Amino acid sequence: MDTHSPHPGHDENVYDALSTADDDGRWAFGTGFDAGDAEITAPAPEGVDRADVATYCLMLADDALIASQRLAGWTAKAPELEEEVALANIALDLLGQARVLLSRAGHLGAAEPYRVGPQDDEDVLTYFRDDRAFRNVTLAETDLGDFGRTIAWILVFAAWRLALMQRLTGSRDPVLAAVAGKAVKELTYHRDYAAQWVLRLGDGTELSHARMQAGLDGVWPHVEELFLAHDVERRLVEAGVAVDPAELRGDVDAVVAQVLPAATLTRPETPAVGLVGGRGGRDGVHTEALGGVLALMQSLARAHPGATW
Amino acid sequence: MVTALVDAREAAERVVDPEMPMLTLADLGVLRRVETAGDGTVVVTLTPTYSGCPALEAMRDDLRAALQDAGYDAVEVRTTFSPPWSTDWISDEGRRKLAEAGVAPPDRIGPKAAGAPIPLTLAPPSQTVACPQCGAADTEEVSRFGPTACTALRRCRSCAEPFEHVKEI
Ligand SMILES: [Zn+2]
Numbered sequence: 001m002d003t004h005s006p007h008p009g010h011d012e013n014v015y016d017a018l019s020t021a022d023d024d025g026r027w028a029f030g031t032g033f034d035a036g037d038a039e040i041t042a043p044a045p046e047g048v049d050r051a052d053v054a055t056y057c058l059m060l061a062d063d064a065l066i067a068s069q070r071l072a073g074w075t076a077k078a079p080e081l082e083e084e085v086a087l088a089n090i091a092l093d094l095l096g097q098a099r100v101l102l103s104r105a106g107h108l109g110a111a112e113p114y115r116v117g118p119q120d121d122e123d124v125l126t127y128f129r130d131d132r133a134f135r136n137v138t139l140a141e142t143d144l145g146d147f148g149r150t151i152a153w154i155l156v157f158a159a160w161r162l163a164l165m166q167r168l169t170g171s172r173d174p175v176l177a178a179v180a181g182k183a184v185k186e187l188t189y190h191r192d193y194a195a196q197w198v199l200r201l202g203d204g205t206e207l208s209h210a211r212m213q214a215g216l217d218g219v220w221p222h223v224e225e226l227f228l229a230h231d232v233e234r235r236l237v238e239a240g241v242a243v244d245p246a247e248l249r250g251d252v253d254a255v256v257a258q259v260l261p262a263a264t265l266t267r268p269e270t271p272a273v274g275l276v277g278g279r280g281g282r283d284g285v286h287t288e289a290l291g292g293v294l295a296l297m298q299s300l301a302r303a304h305p306g307a308t309w
Numbered sequence: 310m311v312t313a314l315v316d317a318r319e320a321a322e323r324v325v326d327p328e329m330p331m332l333t334l335a336d337l338g339v340l341r342r343v344e345t346a347g348d349g350t351v352v353v354t355l356t357p358t359y360s361g362c363p364a365l366e367a368m369r370d371d372l373r374a375a376l377q378d379a380g381y382d383a384v385e386v387r388t389t390f391s392p393p394w395s396t397d398w399i400s401d402e403g404r405r406k407l408a409e410a411g412v413a414p415p416d417r418i419g420p421k422a423a424g425a426p427i428p429l430t431l432a433p434p435s436q437t438v439a440c441p442q443c444g445a446a447d448t449e450e451v452s453r454f455g456p457t458a459c460t461a462l463r464r465c466r467s468c469a470e471p472f473e474h475v476k477e478i
Binding site: 039082083085086088089090092093094095096097099100162163166174175177178179181182183184185186188189191192193195196199251254255258259262 | 360454
């Protein structure tokens with residue numbers, strides 16, 4: 001879903017040179033990822049509600065999609081070129097995970113209510129859903145703030161998603177299991193990257209220590225939500241398809257307990273953000289921050305809904 | 310009815326990786342299957358290196374073009390994610406070509422134990438990666454994330470040259 005500008009419609013189109021493919025006309029914002037993919041078209045596992053699997057795919061896709069969009073905000077702004085490349089790489093891995101999951105959700109019917117044209121399912125779901133239809137945890141949408149807060153955010157997000165994906169490799173859904181198998185390898189690198197920076201900044205200068213601690217304190221209110229199960233998750237845990245988020249707390253706590261003392265940082269005491277009537281990101285109840293993320297991510301696609309190149 | 314076809318496989322195997330053109334797709338280990346369906350369509354199955362590998366689309370285009378040049382008009386390129394690609398699948402020939410091009414090849418990591426939590430190591434990575442320019446073992450990691458998803462950046466303390474290292478996954 002690279003966001004290229006739509007071409008100006010000239011007869012001599014420079015973008016033709018980018019691809020020798022003679023297949024489907026490419027929509028300006030995507031490249032038809034789900035066409036012909038071996039696993040994505042598999043049916044939902046026997047005896048499992050198709051809509052539930054689609055919703056669960058959306059949850060895990062939206063976590064990665066929104067996190068990726070947030071991280072991409074560092075491009076051209078990171079403190080050093082190496083960190084810019086690292087953050088962009090992490091964003092790209094997450095975007096890749098999101099694309100497969102969105103295509104899977106689309107194959108199971110999730111894109112139909114939002115379709116405005118002939119776009120691929122992943123594009124429909126990315127660009128034409130409103131905030132209430134996004135299922136990501138609120139941690140994914142929070143402002144990344146400074147580099148210290150970004151690093152705290154990656155540590156928590158990667159430790160949590162790694163614990164989740166490791167368990168998901170045993171899912172009865174072949175697509176979820178396959179995505180998880182790849183994601184585990186990628187997230188291990190993301191978690192390592194963040195842990196190394198937490199150490200360096202926490203155990204660095206007085207200023208870097210203060211900003212690293214402030215970063216942790218800032219993301220902490222969104223941690224509790226990571227371990228709460230939605231009804232869809234509960235049903236799919238029973239069916240052997242999903243992972244129970246409550247199971248992930250131990251792994252995340254272990255990482256926090258290993259890294260923070262080594263970095264001379266303290267585990268934050270900041271209270272969790274309240275769910276609204278018991279509902280949170282998994283229900284489509286988001287913080288104001290998501291609106292800004294979506295405006296940036298969706299405005300071009302919505303301004304040119306039929307664009308191809 | 311699907312039967313393997315030798316010539317199509319050879320044509321597919323010669324296609325090079327768009328980001329590391331010293332390697333063929335066969336060297337890289339991303340080419341899983343080349344088969345011919347009952348109607349004559351050549352079906353190539355690829356696996357991406359990383360979930361977000363931006364080269365995947367270019368690989369598909371290049372495979373279609375190479376097979377069409379080899380006389381196969383109907384070509385279908387599929388993607389599979391399971392089992393996940395590992396740098397262990399890079400061939401010995403591929404490793405030799407990487408080193409020759411100044412890119413340090415990955416170590417072989419072998420299968421990982423499934424199930425147990427993946428340990429987080431806080432000590433700096435102790436891995437020894439020899440400099441592909443001068444052969445010195447005294448090199449350091451500059452960044453775990455390099456110019457492509459597959460590579461890390463390193464620097465040689467002996468000859469002072471920076472180089473890329475295909476990181477193990
Ligand atoms: Zn050297």
